[in-house]
Amino acid sequence: MSLLAWAFGTLWIPYLLGMDIRKFTVELDSAAAWMKIFPWARLACKGKCRAYAIEAWSRVFPAGMYTVCTFSLAKVSGYYFLESISFYWCWFALLIWLLTLIGTFRSLINYR
Numbered sequence: 001m002s003l004l005a006w007a008f009g010t011l012w013i014p015y016l017l018g019m020d021i022r023k024f025t026v027e028l029d030s031a032a033a034w035m036k037i038f039p040w041a042r043l044a045c046k047g048k049c050r051a052y053a054i055e056a057w058s059r060v061f062p063a064g065m066y067t068v069c070t071f072s073l074a075k076v077s078g079y080y081f082l083e084s085i086s087f088y089w090c091w092f093a094l095l096i097w098l099l100t101l102i103g104t105f106r107s108l109i110n111y112r
Contacts, residue, residue, distance in 0.1 A: 006073050009066065020059065024051055040095070044102035046110075052103030060100050063093035 024039030042051035067090045074082035 002073060003077060003079075006069065009069075013066070016059075016062075040099055043096075043099040044106070046106055050103075050106075052100070052107055056100045056103060060093070060097045063089070063096055067093050 021039050024042050039051075043056055045051070067086050070082050070089065071086035074080055074086065
């Protein structure tokens with residue numbers, strides 16, 4: 001049952017990533033190529049490319065929880081190939097967390 005729940009959660013990831021990319025690139029007609037390739041960088045940008053809002057933290061928690069749950073499922077179930085998924089996803093989740101944190105600090109500095 002746990003593996004089925006994990007698989008169902010995994011099926012949501014492409015949809016969530018697609019909606020996130022769509023949200024960040026909808027107004028980027030003449031932006032730099034790196035912003036179109038990795039649009040989450042806009043969380044930490046300043047100026048007209050800035051995309052940070054307090055709601056940005058709502059993408060950090062699910063990314064981190066998916067990483068931890070995948071790692072735990074790999075240990076408990078014995079499907080050790082899942083550890084490699086959690087390893088790479090951990091770096092992505094950490095990067096999103098860091099970019100969101102930078103965006104938060106920039107928002108606080110600009111608030112004053």
